[in-house]
Amino acid sequence: MPAKPHEPEVYSISATRSSLHDDLGLRMKRYLFSMSLRTVCFVLAVVFDGWLRWVFVGFAVFLPYVAVVIANGGRSPAPPAPETYAPAPQALEGDRAQRIAP
Numbered sequence: 001m002p003a004k005p006h007e008p009e010v011y012s013i014s015a016t017r018s019s020l021h022d023d024l025g026l027r028m029k030r031y032l033f034s035m036s037l038r039t040v041c042f043v044l045a046v047v048f049d050g051w052l053r054w055v056f057v058g059f060a061v062f063l064p065y066v067a068v069v070i071a072n073g074g075r076s077p078a079p080p081a082p083e084t085y086a087p088a089p090q091a092l093e094g095d096r097a098q099r100i101a102p
Contacts, residue, residue: 027071034067 038060045056 027073031067031071034063034070038063038067 041056041060041063045053045060048056
């Protein structure tokens with residue numbers, strides 16, 4: 001089986017955040033996952049009996065609070081500013097000497 005070609009590394013030249021639309025979409029997906037998990041807990045609370053039923057009921061009751069807190073937690077923090085390029089001093093000296101020499 002042939003190896004996958006190596007994808008080039010992509011560098012960020014900006015310290016901007018992701019768009020508000022993308023951030024909102026990510027938070028909605030997290031909330032949907034949490035509410036789906038709550039639905040599963042309700043179904044499992046009906047299926048099981050004894051102490052396990054109460055564990056699932058507890059998860060089903062407290063998951064909405066946790067999901068709302070996570071969903072309303074705000075935007076993700078801005079990425080760190082990109083590093084500035086500073087050429088090595090030796091490279092500058094060598095380049096200058098090449099340009100001056102005939």
